[in-house]
Amino acid sequence: MRSNNLLLVYEGEFTQEVVLNVLSMAEGNISGDGDTSSLKKGVFNVITEVLQNVCKHADELNPDNKVISGLFVIGEDPPDNYIVTSGNLILNNKIGPLRSRIDEINSMDIIGLNNFYDIEITNDENVSYKGGARLGLIDLAIKSGQKLEYNFIPVNKKVSFYSLQVRVSKK
Amino acid sequence: MELLKLEATEDTPQVILDPANKKFQISGRSLPEDPTEFYDPIIKWLDDYCLNPNPKTNFDFKLEYFNTASSKQIYKIFLRLKNLMDNNHELNICWYYQDGDTSIQQAGERYMRVVGVQIKLAKY
Numbered sequence: 001m002r003s004n005n006l007l008l009v010y011e012g013e014f015t016q017e018v019v020l021n022v023l024s025m026a027e028g029n030i031s032g033d034g035d036t037s038s039l040k041k042g043v044f045n046v047i048t049e050v051l052q053n054v055c056k057h058a059d060e061l062n063p064d065n066k067v068i069s070g071l072f073v074i075g076e077d078p079p080d081n082y083i084v085t086s087g088n089l090i091l092n093n094k095i096g097p098l099r100s101r102i103d104e105i106n107s108m109d110i111i112g113l114n115n116f117y118d119i120e121i122t123n124d125e126n127v128s129y130k131g132g133a134r135l136g137l138i139d140l141a142i143k144s145g146q147k148l149e150y151n152f153i154p155v156n157k158k159v160s161f162y163s164l165q166v167r168v169s170k171k
Numbered sequence: 172m173e174l175l176k177l178e179a180t181e182d183t184p185q186v187i188l189d190p191a192n193k194k195f196q197i198s199g200r201s202l203p204e205d206p207t208e209f210y211d212p213i214i215k216w217l218d219d220y221c222l223n224p225n226p227k228t229n230f231d232f233k234l235e236y237f238n239t240a241s242s243k244q245i246y247k248i249f250l251r252l253k254n255l256m257d258n259n260h261e262l263n264i265c266w267y268y269q270d271g272d273t274s275i276q277q278a279g280e281r282y283m284r285v286v287g288v289q290i291k292l293a294k295y
Contacts, residue, residue: 016204020181041236041274048202048238050270118285121246134222135239 007082008074013067014058014088019051026074042143043082043110043168047074049136049165050086058088059159071163081146082168088164095152098162105137106147113142140166172223175216183209184234184282188216190225197248198233217251217269227261229254233295234267234275242278249286255289264290 009028010022026047039102052068070088091099108116120135141148149165174192184199190259203209230252237245256262266279276292283290 014242016182019202041272045236045274048236052202052204052238092179114281119279121281122285136242139239 005076005078006073007076008025008072012069014051014054014070015068016055019048019055020053021123022072023048029074034167037082043084046084046140046143046166046168047141050084050164054086054088057090059091060089060095061159077167080170082167082170084168087161087163089155089159090152092106092154092158095160095162099150099152101134101137102148102150104164105141108141110142110145113138117142144168175213184237185212186213188220190220191278193225193227195228196231196233197245198231198249201237203241206238206240206244210241210247210271214244214247217248221251221254221258224255224260225278226255227263228255229263231265232267232279235269236275239277246282246286249282249288250258253255253286253288255275256261262288265293266290267293267295270294 007028008022009019012018017170019167023044027044043099051072054072055068058068060068067087072087073083073084073085074083105113105116117135117138120138137148144166146169149167151163153161153163155161174191175186175188177183179199182200182202182204184201187196188192189195201209208260224229232245243293252262252264266275266282268275276294278291279292281286
């Protein structure tokens with residue numbers, strides 16, 4: 001796996017327990033020589049946010065199926081970047097708003113993103129269990145410092161496969 | 172007011188709200204699956220505390236990591252602390268961050284900015 005620049009690959013169920021186990025594994029794997037503790041923290045933050053986004057927001061083929069499945073990969077694009085990727089199913093009617101949200105975030109510079117974060121954190125609307133989707137993506141964009149990359153692959157009339165890729169610069 | 176004490180877990184912080192011993196602290200990691208469920212009792216406790224607080228409250232945050240959902244809950248905690256300040260009680264908030272941890276440092280600066288309270292940022 002190392003020769004393919006893959007540090008960790010997980011495919012399966014996404015629960016809080018799985019999130020904590022994957023984090024624990026990631027903490028072990030992401031320790032290249034010369035990585036500062038600030039970088040490790042940044043990557044760790046991105047990993048946590050990406051994993052929990054799948055838990056909270058992914059959908060399933062069968063809506064009665066309460067078990068969320070997905071895909072998670074930590075890779076390297078040496079020498080400069082770690083790449084954190086997630087993949088999960090998503091209802092087709094969520095694609096439009098999600099695409100708009102990511103495009104909006106990608107259009108902002110760091111000052112704009114921090115202002116947006118300030119507005120979102122004080123916003124009372126999304127304080128439910130599933131709330132804060134926007135804040136999570138803004139946070140990822142800030143920590144990444146690069147554009148969030150995404151893709152939607154149609155699966156059937158109801159769902160598509162959504163992948164999100166977050167780059168974290170090692171510099 | 173009764174003591175509220177929660178031990179740290181893999182995904183929730185240690186919480187000490189102890190007016191009798193004048194100790195108020197939240198420390199560790201915060202990434203619970205349902206942050207509202209975890210933080211609601213804490214926020215309710217603070218609402219009650221604000222009705223009859225100690226003359227002086229020293230509140231320490233020493234968080235290694237918190238997810239964005241937790242950050243919203245922490246914002247709600249800061250709003251309660253601001254109530255204390257607004258009512259002429261002495262409030263000292265200390266936000267600790269590990270040397271080199273710009274993420275936690277910047278989070279402290281953000282809360283100071285958006286809440287409008289004085290926060291001492293302390294490196295350890």
